[in-house]
Amino acid sequence: MARGDVGRSLLLLFLIVLISAGGLLWFDYLNVIDMKTILAPVYRRLGLEARTQSAAPKGEMLNLDAERLAVRLETLDLREMEMKKQEDEIQTRMAQIEQMSAELEDRQKGLDERENSMDASATEMSARDRNVDQIARYLNGMPPQNAVAIIEAMDDQAAIDVIRKVEEIAQAEGAASIVSFWFSLLPPERAAEIQRKMSIRP
Numbered sequence: 001m002a003r004g005d006v007g008r009s010l011l012l013l014f015l016i017v018l019i020s021a022g023g024l025l026w027f028d029y030l031n032v033i034d035m036k037t038i039l040a041p042v043y044r045r046l047g048l049e050a051r052t053q054s055a056a057p058k059g060e061m062l063n064l065d066a067e068r069l070a071v072r073l074e075t076l077d078l079r080e081m082e083m084k085k086q087e088d089e090i091q092t093r094m095a096q097i098e099q100m101s102a103e104l105e106d107r108q109k110g111l112d113e114r115e116n117s118m119d120a121s122a123t124e125m126s127a128r129d130r131n132v133d134q135i136a137r138y139l140n141g142m143p144p145q146n147a148v149a150i151i152e153a154m155d156d157q158a159a160i161d162v163i164r165k166v167e168e169i170a171q172a173e174g175a176a177s178i179v180s181f182w183f184s185l186l187p188p189e190r191a192a193e194i195q196r197k198m199s200i201r202p
Helices: 005-031 038-047 066-142 144-153 156-173 179-185 188-200
Strands: none
Touching: 005 179, 066 144, 066 156, 144 179, 156 179, 156 188, 179 188
């Protein structure tokens, strides 16, 4: 056998041993096989820290399936903790949403009450306006002395509302207003007071 063939054979044999050792290390790392006890002296010779694992109880074989199961259970525990954390965050967010919903509902109730109050005020104003319009028409059809006697008995604001309504009706119908004649029949002090207030609130 030639010397070159021997060298080539030794090189191939060295590569086979090297690849086998690498495969054993990799399978040991993946926990496919257990080489920790065998490889521990090699690690120590190379100055590396040997990989260890918990010793099996006396009389019990080391079970790799049990180790894998323990790792999976640990992973499940971590996942369960993460899910619990997410669930707590969801519960907190739901509580905030419910609080916001309650606040919005209270605001809506307040708006509804305000709207109802405004509707009631508008209805009341409309009814009052109709009453003032009716009184103005009654007074406009009376003899001036009788109408002035009724106006004199009213409070100032009511008298102002009726007088303005009479003028409004006269303007709408294109007729002359009788208000100036009523003022001439009223006591001067009362006529002056009503006119003063009318000028303040046109």
